Amino acid sequence: MYTKQQFGKELKEKVAKREKVSAIGSWAHKTYYDHISEIDSNSGIRKFLLELGTMEMGPEFEYSYEELDEIADRLIAGEDVTL
C-alpha cells in the first residue's frame, strides 16, 4: 500500500535536492499512475497528488521549497493536508 507518509518522505528528498518545482509537480502526477494499484481510493491521496501536479501548469501554481518541506513534514506526521 502506498501511503501519504511514504509520499511525504519522497517529497522531502526532492525538496532537499532542490529539484525544479514544476518537475516536482510532474513527479507527483507520475507517482499516482506508478502506484495506482497500491493506493487506497478512500485515502484521498489521489486527489492530493493530482492537485499537487498542477504546479507544473505554471509559476502561478507553484509552492515554495519551504512550503513544500512543511507539507512533506505534515504528511510524514500523518496529518491530513489540504492544498
Add this chain to the structure above:
Amino acid sequence: MRYINRRALLGTVLSLFIFCKQVPKEPDFCTFYVTEQEEITLPDSVTITCKPLLYTSNMTTSRPATTFDIVCAYIHNNNFCKWYYDMTVHEIERLMKVSYERIVSEILKLDHLSSKQMTELWCLYKRGCHKQSKVDECQKDLLEKLQQRKEDFERGQQRKEQLKKQILVEQKRLQQLYHEDVLHISDQNSLYIKDRQSALQKTIDQQYKKYQQTRELDEQTVGLCMAKNIDYQKLQCSNGTAMQQQLYNEVADCYKKIAQWFCQPSFSENILAHQSLEFAQCVTEATEAEAMQLAIALSDLAHGCADTVCSVFLGVQDTVEGVVDVITNPIGTAKNIGCCLGKVMSFVAEAMVYADSENLGWSQYVQVLEQEHQYDAQYAQQAVDTIKSWVVHSSAQEKVRMGTRCVVDVVLYGNVFKLLSHTSKACCGLIAEIPELRFLGEFTDVYAEYGLATNLGEVGLRSIEDLGLSVLKSEVKSTVNSKLIFKTIKTSSSDGANKSIVFQAEKYKNYKPKKVDTSCLLEKNLNIVLDAEKDAVRIRKLSDGRIRYYEREKAARTPGLTRGSNYVLEYDPKRGIVRGWYESYTHAGVVNRVHPKMFNGREIDSLHYPHTGEELIEMAAKVKGK
C-alpha cells in the same frame, strides 16, 4: 458345463494378476449373477450362474469364475470366438498348434486383441504344453513383449493428449488472433473498416477455415508488378481465412491505385509510390505470417502513401493545366501530406509495440525500411512553397490561429517521415519512445476544441517555421544531389536541425520495442476511470459518447490571467481509450492551456499547448544555437 482344469485356473489367476485392470465388458448374451465381486482369489464357495441368451444351456459352477473360465467354456464355439476374438475357431485351433518358437510372435501378431485377450490365448495354449522350461521361456518373452506393447500404447496415448492440447492452444491462438480488438488498429478514416469487420466475422463464423480465392488483376497492375518485380501471382490465387483474403484484396487495390500513375514520367522519382508498393508487399507478408494487426496497420500505411501519391500527381496535373489559381489552404496541403504519413506511421509504431514485433512485425517492417530511399523532391519543394506562400500572404491572426499547431505538426511529422525513410528501425524506436511524437495526434482535437495556441508569440512561430523550412530545404538539396540523405547529413551537412535528427536516430539505432501486456493496461485503465468517477466534482458527457471527469479546480496562488487549474480524465467507451490532461482557466472560465499527461495509462512527456514561456525560450534557444 465344460470341465475347467486347474492349470487353466492358475493361468487365469496369473493373467489377472498382470492385467486385472483391463477386464473387458462381459458379453451381452451372458448375464452373470455373482454373489461377490470378481476378484483374483475368489473362494471356492462363490457361485455364478450364467444364463446365455444365444446359447441353449445354462452354466452353473461352484468354482471361481473369470472371463477366462468363460473363454475355456466357449472356445470351441465359432460365434463366441468371432465375437470375442474376431477370429474363427479354425484360426484359434491353428494357433494352439504352433511351435514354442513361434507362439509368442503369432500371438503378438493379433494386434487387434487386448493384452488380456492375448494372455488368455497364451493360457489356452499353455494347457496343452508339456515342456515346462519352454513354457517358462515363452511366458517370460510374452510378458516382456506385452509390457513393451503396453508402454508403447501409453506413449501413443500421451502423444494423442499432446496433440489435443496443441489443437486447443491453436484454437485459443486463433481466437485471440481474430478477436474484434484486432480492428482497433484500423485507421478510422479507412475505407475498409466495414469490409474488415465483416471479413473478421466471416472468419469466426467459418471457424478460421482457410480457403483459396482468385482475384483478377488488370493488365496495368500486372505490368506494374512485373516491372517492380512484385510477386502478383500470390494475389491472383491466395490461400487464407476470410480476414486474410480481405487484406490480400486491400493489397491488390493498393497496386491498382499506384498502377494508374505508372506511366507518369515522374513516377520513378516518387518515393511515396515506391514506399506504398513496398508497404503493400509487407502487408502480404504480414498477412501470411498472420500478424493481423501489423498487416492492417501496414495496409493503412500503404493506402495512405498511395492516396498521397494520387493527390500529388493530381496536384501536378492541376498545376500544369492551370486549373488551380490559388491554393486556398496552403498549410493544410502541407499538413495533409505530412500528417497523413505521420498518422499511419504512428499506427504502425503502435502496432509494432503491441504485436509480437520481435518475431513477426519487426523484421518484416525493417526489411522495407532498411532500404534507403530518395526523398520525393517534388513533394518537398511543394511543401516549402506552400509554407512560404502562407507566410507571405496570410494575416498575423491567421498565422497564429493556424500556424502553431499545423507547422509544429509538419515539422514533427516531417521529421518522422524523414526518419522513417532514411534511418529505418532507428526511427521506429524514436516514434515508440518519444511520447510527444506518438501522442501528438491523440490530443489535437482537444487543442482544437479549446481554440488553443492563440497566444503563441511571433518568436516561437518564426522559430518553428525556420526549423521546418530548414528541414525541408535540406531534403530538397539532398535529393537534387541524388545522394542518400542519411549519409549526406551524417558526413557533410552542417545543418543543425538535421544533425539533431540524425543524433536522435543514432540514439535509437539499436532500439527494440518492448512487448506490452495489454491486459495489465486494461485493468489499469479501469482503475483510473473508477477513481476519476469517484473523485469527480463535475462529469460531462460529450455527444459522441466520451465522458469527461473533472477534478476539483486548484486556484492559482498568485494573481494573474489564470484563475485555476484542474485535472481532466476522459474516457471513450467506444474506443476504450482513456486520456488525461491538466487544463487551466482564465477568470472568464475559458480554457487557456492544456497539458497532456496520460494516454491509456501511460505517462506522456509532452509540451504544454500553447507552450509556456519557459518552453518557448528553450525552443528558441535550440533553434538559435543551431
